[in-house]
Amino acid sequence: MSMVSDMEIFARVVATGSMSAAGREMGLSPAVVSKRLRRIEDRLGTRLLQRTTRQIALTEAGQGYYERVVAILASIEEAEAFVTRRSALARGTLRVTAPTSFGRLHIAPHLSRFLADNPDLSVNLDLEDDFVDIVGAGYDVAIRIAELADSSLVARRLAPVHRVLCASHDYIARHGEPASIEDLIENHVSLAAQHQDPWRLQGPEGIEIVRINGPVRTNSSEVVREALIAGVGIALRSTWDIGPELRDGRLKIVLPAYRASKDVGLHAVYPSRRFLPAKVRIFIDFLAELYGPSPYWDEGLSELLQFPDAAE
Known part of the structure; x- marks a missing residue:
């Protein structure tokens, strides 16, 4: 068996997190996979993987070796594609x-x-x-x-x-539109998933930071979207997500001078x-x-x- 095939086995074990899963994908038994991994470590004189009954983790040496193995295997794939004139064909x-x-x-x-x-x-x-x-x-x-x-x-x-502040017409009918960032913070309900708090907005006076004060806490951006459309509050949303609702009038831009950083x-x-x-x-x-x-x-x-x- 070649050194390259040993590298392929090692890379597949790391990607799947399991010798048995890697073996199933490559048509090898877990025993063969384990033997090939030991052969790599013996050849290199260092441990690449920490093995427990629950998981496999890379050592520091293993992480560096894995990154280089991935690059080597990618180069081999590219070289073979070039030689066989199939570089334009994805496989x-x-x-x-x-x-x-x-x-x-x-x-x-x-x-x-x-x-x-x-x-x-x-x-x-x-x-x-x-x-x-x-x-x-x-x-x-x-x-x-x-x-x-x-x-x-x-x-x-x-x-x-492009991310903009918006609200449903039902919310605006009940609460009005915010007239400023201060009005938004003090008098309105803001909605965001936990990983989107706070907002960093670009406006006429530079960067404004807005922390979320709404009654809905969630880790799901899709929950925020549905709460926005239902009229719960104001949200900062991407146009790829709410374009149809902006076009058909279900949502309206508020504080149009402010939006998320263009970066x-x-x-x-x-x-x-x-x-x-x-x-x-x-x-x-x-x-x-x-x-x-x-x-x-x-x-x-x-x-x-x-x-x-x-x-x-």
Whole structure:
């Protein structure tokens, strides 16, 4: 058995978190997987994995080795694709993580076309709102809506994200519209998921920080969305999430001079490596073309949202 196949087994064990799960995926028994892992550690003279009855965890040496193994395997895949003139063809399983609501609304509906164009590819799409360690969890790419901090990961901006304060007409009929940030804080109900508190708003006087004071506490952005539409309070929402409600009048922009920082964007994030596997590159290119600098969810909203430039 080659050193490369040992690396593949090691990488699959780390990605699945289990020798038995890795063995099932690769058609090997847990005993064979364990033997191959021991062979790597014996060859390197160090322990790569801490094994317990419940889980497998990387040692410090194992983490560094895993990151380099992933890069090596990606380079091998790229080299084979080049030699066989199939670099444009995506193959295998693409593992993607994305925010729950965005993935449901703007990734899942387009998978049919993507898979039809790439018949040798399957997609494992996991939706969750917390950022995950994409290297440690074995993801090929993460879709993130954020102002990204510097990291060892590579990010490609796919589209702008416009977030605005809004309320239902029922809420406005009962409580009126806030006239200022101070009025919003002192006299109105604000809604946000726990990870979205506080709001950091850009306005005429610079950055304003607003802490949430509403009666609903939740870890779900989708719960906030439904409470907003039901008239419970005012929320800061992305146009990709509430575009239809803004267009049909169910929701109205309040304090239009304020919105979230324009530095927040939609990004594809992937492990830093010299060569991207074809499946990752093609998926990112697909999303970039699908969304673009003027994404489809902002159609018809530029004037309503008072954007000086829809492609900002």
